[in-house]
Amino acid sequence: MIHRIEVAATGKDSRAETLKARLKSEGFKVQEVWVTDATTIEKTLSPSALEAIGQALANPVIQAFRVDQPLAPKIFDWALEIGFLPGVTDNVAHTTKEIISDLLKTKFKGDEGVYTSTVYFFRGKLTRADVEKIGLIRANPLIQRLTIGVVDRAVPRVTLQKVETLEVDLKVPEKELVRIGKEGIRGPEGPRGPLALNLDSMKTIRDYFKKQKRNPTDLELESLAQTWSEHCKHTIFASPMDEIKEGLFKGLIKKATHEIRAKKAKSRKGTLPGDFCVSVFTDNSGGIVFDKDWIVTDKAETHNTPCTLDPFGGSVTGIVGVNRDCLGFGMGAKPVLNRYGFCLADPRKKNDLYRAKNRTNPALSPRKVMDGVVDGVNAGGNQSGIPTPQGFLCFDDRYRGKPLIFVGTVGLIPRKVNGKPSWEKCAQAGDKIVMVGGRVGQDGIHGATFSSEALHEGSPATAVQIGDPITQKKLSDAIAKEARDLGLYSSITDNGAGGLSCSVAEMAKECGGCEVELGLVPLKYPNLEPWKIWISESQERMTLAVPPEKVEVLVGLLARRGVEATVIGTFTDSGRCMVKFNGKTVMDMGLKFLHEGVPMKKLSTILRKHRHPEPVFPCPKNLEPVLLQMLERPNVASFEFLSTQYDHEVQAGSVIKPLQGKGRVNGEAAVTRPLLSSNRAIVTSQGLHPSYSDIDPYAMAACSIDTAIRNAVAVGADPDYLAIMDNFCWCSSDEPERLGELKAAVQACYDTATVYGTPFISGKDSMFNDFKGYDAHGKSIKVSVPPTLLISGLGVIPDATKCLTLDAKIPGDLIYVLGVTRRELGGSEYFAMKGAIGNSVPQVNAKQALELYRKFFTATQKELFASCISVNAGGLGVALAKMAIAGELGLEVDLWNAPQDGVTRDDDLLFSESQSRFVMTIDPKKQKTFERYFGALASLVGRVRKDDQFVVKGLKGSPVIQSKVGSLSMAYKKLFKNF
Numbered sequence: 001m002i003h004r005i006e007v008a009a010t011g012k013d014s015r016a017e018t019l020k021a022r023l024k025s026e027g028f029k030v031q032e033v034w035v036t037d038a039t040t041i042e043k044t045l046s047p048s049a050l051e052a053i054g055q056a057l058a059n060p061v062i063q064a065f066r067v068d069q070p071l072a073p074k075i076f077d078w079a080l081e082i083g084f085l086p087g088v089t090d091n092v093a094h095t096t097k098e099i100i101s102d103l104l105k106t107k108f109k110g111d112e113g114v115y116t117s118t119v120y121f122f123r124g125k126l127t128r129a130d131v132e133k134i135g136l137i138r139a140n141p142l143i144q145r146l147t148i149g150v151v152d153r154a155v156p157r158v159t160l161q162k163v164e165t166l167e168v169d170l171k172v173p174e175k176e177l178v179r180i181g182k183e184g185i186r187g188p189e190g191p192r193g194p195l196a197l198n199l200d201s202m203k204t205i206r207d208y209f210k211k212q213k214r215n216p217t218d219l220e221l222e223s224l225a226q227t228w229s230e231h232c233k234h235t236i237f238a239s240p241m242d243e244i245k246e247g248l249f250k251g252l253i254k255k256a257t258h259e260i261r262a263k264k265a266k267s268r269k270g271t272l273p274g275d276f277c278v279s280v281f282t283d284n285s286g287g288i289v290f291d292k293d294w295i296v297t298d299k300a301e302t303h304n305t306p307c308t309l310d311p312f313g314g315s316v317t318g319i320v321g322v323n324r325d326c327l328g329f330g331m332g333a334k335p336v337l338n339r340y341g342f343c344l345a346d347p348r349k350k351n352d353l354y355r356a357k358n359r360t361n362p363a364l365s366p367r368k369v370m371d372g373v374v375d376g377v378n379a380g381g382n383q384s385g386i387p388t389p390q391g392f393l394c395f396d397d398r399y400r401g402k403p404l405i406f407v408g409t410v411g412l413i414p415r416k417v418n419g420k421p422s423w424e425k426c427a428q429a430g431d432k433i434v435m436v437g438g439r440v441g442q443d444g445i446h447g448a449t450f451s452s453e454a455l456h457e458g459s460p461a462t463a464v465q466i467g468d469p470i471t472q473k474k475l476s477d478a479i480a481k482e483a484r485d486l487g488l489y490s491s492i493t494d495n496g497a498g499g500l501s502c503s504v505a506e507m508a509k510e511c512g513g514c515e516v517e518l519g520l521v522p523l524k525y526p527n528l529e530p531w532k533i534w535i536s537e538s539q540e541r542m543t544l545a546v547p548p549e550k551v552e553v554l555v556g557l558l559a560r561r562g563v564e565a566t567v568i569g570t571f572t573d574s575g576r577c578m579v580k581f582n583g584k585t586v587m588d589m590g591l592k593f594l595h596e597g598v599p600m601k602k603l604s605t606i607l608r609k610h611r612h613p614e615p616v617f618p619c620p621k622n623l624e625p626v627l628l629q630m631l632e633r634p635n636v637a638s639f640e641f642l643s644t645q646y647d648h649e650v651q652a653g654s655v656i657k658p659l660q661g662k663g664r665v666n667g668e669a670a671v672t673r674p675l676l677s678s679n680r681a682i683v684t685s686q687g688l689h690p691s692y693s694d695i696d697p698y699a700m701a702a703c704s705i706d707t708a709i710r711n712a713v714a715v716g717a718d719p720d721y722l723a724i725m726d727n728f729c730w731c732s733s734d735e736p737e738r739l740g741e742l743k744a745a746v747q748a749c750y751d752t753a754t755v756y757g758t759p760f761i762s763g764k765d766s767m768f769n770d771f772k773g774y775d776a777h778g779k780s781i782k783v784s785v786p787p788t789l790l791i792s793g794l795g796v797i798p799d800a801t802k803c804l805t806l807d808a809k810i811p812g813d814l815i816y817v818l819g820v821t822r823r824e825l826g827g828s829e830y831f832a833m834k835g836a837i838g839n840s841v842p843q844v845n846a847k848q849a850l851e852l853y854r855k856f857f858t859a860t861q862k863e864l865f866a867s868c869i870s871v872n873a874g875g876l877g878v879a880l881a882k883m884a885i886a887g888e889l890g891l892e893v894d895l896w897n898a899p900q901d902g903v904t905r906d907d908d909l910l911f912s913e914s915q916s917r918f919v920m921t922i923d924p925k926k927q928k929t930f931e932r933y934f935g936a937l938a939s940l941v942g943r944v945r946k947d948d949q950f951v952v953k954g955l956k957g958s959p960v961i962q963s964k965v966g967s968l969s970m971a972y973k974k975l976f977k978n979f
Helices: 014-025 047-057 091-104 128-138 174-183 199-211 218-228 247-264 304-309 311-327 366-382 469-483 500-511 530-535 548-560 591-596 624-631 690-694 697-714 736-756 829-833 846-861 875-887 906-911 924-937 965-974
Strands: 002-009 030-042 063-067 078-084 113-124 144-148 277-279 286-289 294-302 334-344 354-356 360-362 390-395 404-414 432-437 491-494 514-517 541-546 565-571 576-581 584-590 654-656 669-672 681-687 722-729 760-766 770-774 780-784 788-797 814-818 867-870 891-894 918-922 938-944 949-953 959-964
Touching (some): 002 047, 014 030, 014 128, 030 047, 030 091, 047 063, 047 091, 091 113, 113 128, 128 144, 174 199, 199 218, 218 530, 218 576, 218 584, 247 736, 286 722, 286 760, 286 788, 294 311, 294 788, 304 311, 304 366, 304 404, 311 366, 311 491, 334 469, 334 669, 334 681, 366 469, 390 681, 404 722, 432 469, 432 500, 432 548, 469 548, 491 500, 500 514, 500 530, 500 541, 500 565, 500 591, 530 584, 541 548, 548 565, 584 591, 624 829, 624 959, 624 965, 669 697, 681 697, 690 697, 697 736, 697 788, 697 867, 736 846, 829 906, 867 875, 875 891, 875 906, 875 918, 918 924, 924 938, 949 965, 959 965
Parallel strands (some): 891 949
Antiparallel strands (some): 002 030, 002 063, 030 113, 078 144, 277 286, 432 541, 432 565, 491 541, 514 565, 576 584, 669 681, 681 788, 722 788, 814 918, 867 918, 891 938
């Protein structure tokens, strides 16, 4: 029996009003919009039971419901229903199913299920074509079904035919090996999707199984594809490159950290060791010492390709996935903070890209991508009870083919768990393999492999997953708050890329082998093929190694917390990965070959110097319109609309918040107290300058590191207690020119980090961020992202009460600039506004900057500053404007006094993006102490006014900007005001 309960608002519905405003702004002639939420229940239920369910789903104060009858407005012109396609995770339905089970004390059996959808009713002069367009604004056909004009009583149940494990013949010509590696195994349903294995890898696999005197099974080949994927093995960073025989990772990134740690080990920070790292490059996250009792962990990664296909699903999966990286650190860290960063195309522009010929299979619009990723991180973070205090937006139209979606999580774990170092874990032979959390479906098939190549027409829809934050929250709390401290497991890791195939096989390295029975794995629906069970990336799952005598206690504990836990095998010391399905062996492979058999590439590079036309234009006499225009630019403008959606107050540790001052300006770093009993805090920051890579990738990387450090120092961080992470997002990484740029950027990471003494504790790379498709004219096109490096900073602040915000606070306070401005506008926002790139990219003198940052930190401990802002995109002009907007106070500044080297134009001095600079305000009573301490490093440039006048005098002494703070604020908040 199929029942349907519909719920709608009895008064105004903010969702309907928001959609109506959006549709009107896009030209649709809509007069009214109504929204109804529908729940379809496939289960025999009595009328009284259905009435009780309706009462549970509706808020009687503001909503009404109907059972098995449409709940629609009396007069409307069109109805549009949107629900999920079969097999797509429906989180609301999952929660509703639990509500019904608890309410009625009943269980769902067999094919019984719950499904949700949303019905939109419209009144206005709309055609069917208009409603179809609206449907594409609201839904993603890749994962959702759209029905116009009728009530959708269909049940999106997954029905699969039982398929046997296949043997894959590799005794074929090289051309066929190439095809298998690219398109995947051909089953009864056709090609299964990319393996992303090159010819060398396919030959290596063929030769291995030739020695075994057999062909591989489909599961074995799929397992190798996941484990050997660029996404998992990072072969470009691991392979020899030119003279760097160890590869970029071991030869530069890891080497830098080892040298830094060795140097720091000789010093101490009070009661703490100088080498504050405890676990780097060996676990799901990196870890540093927080205090004598606690460790903080950090990890950031990308979900670029999934977000291109389904922005919401890709980003929510990204954030809950990196939460599990935190939970999988050591014996299990508690997530205490999320971070984010979105590199997108301008959302005001249309997208003219298509994945197939004849203008079919269009790429999503930049606005839809932005809305989706913002909503996804919102859902993942807010519903998980993890604060999301700070992040960034970066815009470049080259991200229209594939956006870059960065997500990260900071965790907290005791330094010792059950008397042992908390970061140490090891599965033991004899331990049971226990999968906990969500069930397995065919969502997320080939996620790792299709993220290891450029996006193209054949990229599989099954690679998309949607995470369930509520299920994962229960899992996370049960592990980090109970099971860990009870000592119920020996090791833990997350089921991310490659699913069980990677998590079980990775943990098997700790003890030397594993044996799995896939028939025991709990499934979302019957008849899922063994290879899909093994590699599926269905979410909310962790794998644990559990001593046999503790299995019953663990399973019982998790069951009481509403978390499913299932024994699916045993860890061994056989040296092999053995997988069975209903007793039949479907995988029997040596662990050494599985993990170390991938052939390394021999990479060579070409580094070409980029030269661009140098822009030539006169310096405007009146720079007020220029500054206002700069403040409206996407890379400078306020993104308050995003910051206010993300809960930064949950867990109650927020110190420096995402919006600072009365005027609410987005900051560049956040400070959070993970332990409410202590004023000790963590600081998170970031640096990212993709536009600089158009000129010099070495300078781009150096500036990114300097910016991440500077942003942290500006709020009160100790530069000698900072760790960093690298996230490289490159394009066309099979081209020597792009590899040359990558090598230069990684070299800059080594050179810069070793001077600053900032160890890399974790990182991730994504190498093929390219879109291959067709433009509006049907011509073949490739769109590549600019080479992008995100550097994330993590530090420990000894006393959060001494932290600084960027808002000007007291009229009469003095304004100082620290750091020298040079004519370094190459790749700047100012030149971009002029439609140019230029060549004078900012350079970093790390040795001088470190001395400045150390003095700055000491000054914060002496409380010499009232406020401070790190000078970033837009230079001094934008920094001063943000300081005034945040404080809602005017400023009076004389550029003649600003420290500079060879700058002769007012616009160059205002908008140059030279690194290692700060603007701060101080109490006049502290002027002598301040100047005596900083000497020539600091220059007095002005003072804070008591009115709202913003006045800047140029190099010749006359005003070049005369504006009002209100006008600056309007410009700063204009772009995304209605988003």
